[in-house]
Amino acid sequence: MLKVNRNYQKLPGSYLFSDIAKKVAAYQEKNKDADIIRLGIGDVTRPLTPSVIAALHKATDEMADEKTFHGYAPDLGYDFLRQAIAEKAYRSRGCDIAPDEIFVSDGAKSDSGNIQELFSEDAKVAVTDPVYPVYVDSNAMSGRLGDFDSATGKWTRLTYLPCTAENSFVPELPKEEVDIIYLCLPNNPTGTTLKKTELKEWVDYANRTGALIIYDAAYEAYISEDDVCHSIFEIEGARECALEIRSFSKNAGFTGVRLGYTVIPKDLTRDGVKLHQMWARRHGTKFNGAPYIIQRAGEAVYSDAGLKEVQETVGYYMKNATVIREGLLDAGYSVYGGVNAPYIWLKTPDKMTSWDFFDYLLTEKNIVGTPGSGFGPSGEGYFRLTAFGTYENTLRALERIKK
Ligand code: MLT
Numbered sequence: 001m002l003k004v005n006r007n008y009q010k011l012p013g014s015y016l017f018s019d020i021a022k023k024v025a026a027y028q029e030k031n032k033d034a035d036i037i038r039l040g041i042g043d044v045t046r047p048l049t050p051s052v053i054a055a056l057h058k059a060t061d062e063m064a065d066e067k068t069f070h071g072y073a074p075d076l077g078y079d080f081l082r083q084a085i086a087e088k089a090y091r092s093r094g095c096d097i098a099p100d101e102i103f104v105s106d107g108a109k110s111d112s113g114n115i116q117e118l119f120s121e122d123a124k125v126a127v128t129d130p131v132y133p134v135y136v137d138s139n140a141m142s143g144r145l146g147d148f149d150s151a152t153g154k155w156t157r158l159t160y161l162p163c164t165a166e167n168s169f170v171p172e173l174p175k176e177e178v179d180i181i182y183l184c185l186p187n188n189p190t191g192t193t194l195k196k197t198e199l200k201e202w203v204d205y206a207n208r209t210g211a212l213i214i215y216d217a218a219y220e221a222y223i224s225e226d227d228v229c230h231s232i233f234e235i236e237g238a239r240e241c242a243l244e245i246r247s248f249s250k251n252a253g254f255t256g257v258r259l260g261y262t263v264i265p266k267d268l269t270r271d272g273v274k275l276h277q278m279w280a281r282r283h284g285t286k287f288n289g290a291p292y293i294i295q296r297a298g299e300a301v302y303s304d305a306g307l308k309e310v311q312e313t314v315g316y317y318m319k320n321a322t323v324i325r326e327g328l329l330d331a332g333y334s335v336y337g338g339v340n341a342p343y344i345w346l347k348t349p350d351k352m353t354s355w356d357f358f359d360y361l362l363t364e365k366n367i368v369g370t371p372g373s374g375f376g377p378s379g380e381g382y383f384r385l386t387a388f389g390t391y392e393n394t395l396r397a398l399e400r401i402k403k
Pocket residue numbers: 040041042043109132188
C-alpha cells in the first residue's frame with residue numbers, strides 16, 4: 001500500500017499566513033462593512049515601477065515575433081540577468097561573486113524552502129527564534145526536525161536561538177553542534193539586524209565548526225545604517241561557509257511577478273561535495289528557468305533608473321515604518337525594528353498573548369497584523385506590523401491604535 005510522507009502530519013495547523021487569511025475572511029464574512037486595514041503579511045502595495053513596466057512590455061512584444069521569441073529559459077538563469085546581479089548587487093559592494101555563482105529562480109520563498117533538499121535527513125538545523133516559518137516547515141516536511149511538541153511549541157530536533165528584547169535580538173552562538181544555521185538579516189519578523197562585527201562572529205563560528213549558513217537577505221534594500229552588511233559575502237571567509245538567498249519582491253514589488261536568486265560560491269564544499277554543483281543539478285532537473293519576460297524585468301531593476309526607483313519605493317515604505325514606530329512609541333508601546341527593515345515588532349500590552357492581541361486588533365480596531373508566536377516560541381508576547389501598506393492606511397491604522 002502506498003505510504004505518504006508522514007512528516008506532513010506532524011506539522012501544526014496550516015502555513016501561518018494561510019491561517020491568518022482564513023481568520024480575517026471569517027471575520028469579514030460576519031462583519032461585511034468592517035473597513036479592515038491589512039498590515040499582516042508582508043505583501044507590497046506600490047505598483048511596479050516605470051523601468052520594470054517598460055521592460056515587461058518590450059519583452060512581451062519580443063515574444064510575439066518569431067525572430068525574438070524565447071522558449072525554455074536557461075535553467076540557471078539568463079546571462080544578462082546574472083551579469084547585472086553580479087555587478088550591481090555584489091561587485092559594486094566589493095563582494096567577489098561571479099555571474100555563474102548566481103542561480104535565478106521564481107522567488108526567495110521557493111529557494112529557502114527547497115535548499116534543504118541538499119542535506120541529509122539527520123543534518124542538525126538551527127534557527128533564530130522567532131523565524132520565517134518556511135525554514136522550519138520545509139525541514140519538518142523532510143523529517144529533519146523530529147516531532148512537534150505542542151506543549152512547548154518546539155520541534156524536538158531543532159535548535160532554537162532565541163532573539164528577544166532581553167538579548168537585544170542578537171542570537172547567541174549555538175551551544176550544541178549544528179550543521180545548518182538559517183540567518184535572515186535584516187530580520188523577518190523582528191525587523192532588527194546584526195552589525196557587521198556581530199555577523200563576522202557567525203562566519204568565524206561556521207568556519208570553525210563546519211556549519212553552513214543559509215543567509216536570507218530578502219530585506220537588504222531596507223538597510224539604512226552603515227555598519228550593517230547588505231550581503232554576507234562582505235565578510236571575509238563567508239564564501240567558504242555561506243550561501244545567500246535574495247528576492248525581487250520586497251525591493252521591486254515582484255510579490256505577484258515572482259523572481260529571486262540564490263548565490264552559491266563555487267568553493268563552498270560540505271561532505272566533500274560542491275554545493276554549487278548539487279544546486280545546479282537540482283535546478284536542472286526540477287526547474288525550467290524563470291520566464292524570459294520576468295528576467296528582463298529583473299534586469300531593469302538593476303538599470304540606473306531602476307535602482308533609483310527602488311530607492312524611492314523603499315523610501316515610501318520606510319516612511320510608513322517611521323509612522324508606525326513613532327505612533328506606537330507615542331501610544332506607550334515597546335517597539336523594535338523598523339530602522340533597517342520594513343517590519344515593526346512590538347510587545348503586546350498588558351501581557352496579552354500574541355493571538356489575543358491579534359483578535360483584539362482585528363475586532364476592536366479592524367487592523368490585521370501578525371501574531372509573534374506564529375513565528376516561534378520566543379515570539380510569544382510580541383506582534384508584527386508591516387510597513388508595506390499604503391501611507392494613507394498606515395496613518396489611519398495608527399490613528400485607530402492611538403485612540
Ligand atoms: C511575510 O509576511 O513574512 C512575508 O511576506 C512572507 C513571504 O515573503 O513569503
